[in-house]
Amino acid sequence: MSNRFDFLIIEEMVELGSKVLDIGCDDGSLLKMLQDKKKVDARGIELYSDRVNLCLEKGLPVVQGDANFDLEMYPDNSFDYVILSKTLQSVNRPRDILEQLLRIGKKAIVSIPNFGHWKVRLYLALNGQMPMTPSLPAKWYNTENIHLCTINDFLSLCDEINIKIIKSVALDKNGAQLNFANRIRSVNLIGEQAIFLLKKNND
């Protein structure tokens, strides 16, 4: 994991002492940070057993599991926040997962790499090949990122399935925050990644 500027944004979004589930929690860095700084009741799901072990060493309760299949085991509204950081693009059915997040969690925090970034667009325009960038380094045939989307795509999906976006933050390649208001077009062009705080619209 190269830069994780998104962790700092996520930390800001999470309230003190809340209950948090991090899906695809990797080595537990984010959860540990939230536990230390925000005193959260931290839980995680991680696909790979060696990473689960890294979490256990940190004293974090983490279940080895697959976001594609194992979210159903969690009861409704059992967490204050469910976090999915840079994982949405690699699941089988992103739309279902988003709905699951807001079933399990009162709120969800989702971060995505932005496929609408100008370098990605330029790569495809100039080379005529599937874009490869420092944050998307794999070839099209062996990438785990099977459902990449742009910031715009994500916004319209939320609209479609009635998810309310409480907060959105886009970051450029240096981790600087970009102003979202009235500038979706430019944010979608220069944002390398975006982090969203979500809730169900009817809540």
Next chain:
Amino acid sequence: MTKLVKYTTNDFNLASGKSISPLEIAYETYGKLNKDKTNAVLICHALTGDQYACAINPITKKPGWWDILVGKGKPIDTDKYFIICSNVLGGCMGTTGPKSQNLITNEPYGLNFPVITISDMVKSQVLLLDHLEIPKVLTVIGGSMGGMQVLAWMSEYPDRIKSAIPIATAAYHTSQNIAFHEVGRQAVMADPKWHEGKYFEYNTSPEKGLSVARMTAHITYLSEVALQNKFGRNLQDRAKKTFSFDADFQVESYLRYQGVNFVKRFDANSYLFLTRAMDYFDLISENDGVLANAFNDLNASVCVISFTGDWLFPSIESKKIVHALNSKGVDVSFIDIESNKGHDAFLMDEPAMFKTIRGFLEAQYVK
């Protein structure tokens, strides 16, 4: 040397409604209990295990059954933790079981021993903790039948455990598992030397039957891949097939060896009673069909471990436990370790498991 606690004053009441008196519990301890009594680790052994979890087993003169995991500098570190391991109720290594003397008849219990359950085993371990004056253990850990005991601890004595590590186990014995056990029991009972469980009167024992039971069971503890890798179709100390029913194949010779060695150290009636206890284990039916209800009062951290190659207690059964714990908001971790060694992986050199147990235990200790 094995320590023995003896309870004679009160009857020890069992789930079946019967009781045992006197009750003796044979146990071993390793390491030192710290001043605050916060470093006790209770190990629950599996079907054919015993109290000799580590160091040299004084009877077999071989390393204890979990010596690979328990000892100085090992994941369950005897320099750090105070480790307790007792022979289960119904066992044959010193704790009261079918070969113990029945004070009423003045002969060994044999089949007059009451049918015991996993809960009864755990209840006897509670007495042991009371005797050792340990209010709460740092962790209770065990695999297979030992894992069932861990689950029973979590369900029935949640206040006595800070954490729990059930390994390669399930919340109930499946139909297939009961079936395998029944084959084993029938093999014992079909041996004419069993004498309806009274072989001690004839100064003999159903070695053939018990040996066959062990051979069958042993296959279920391994995996097709493990057997194929270890033995393939290799012949045993011979260049060609003998066209007889000799142990031509290495795998046959291995199984016979397993059987013969087992009967030297294990009591046939104990085997019947302990397999029965496993068959009767069912935390789901005991909780009105909802496993989660078994863990209503649980406040401990739990680390569930399964192995991908375990077809006797498959990972899916561990996941059901995790699922139930999750729905109760229990602090649960789960790891499904990649292994082709079969069910017995929990007794073998599995570095990922060592890492899990070491990491989890250390985190619980400092917590």
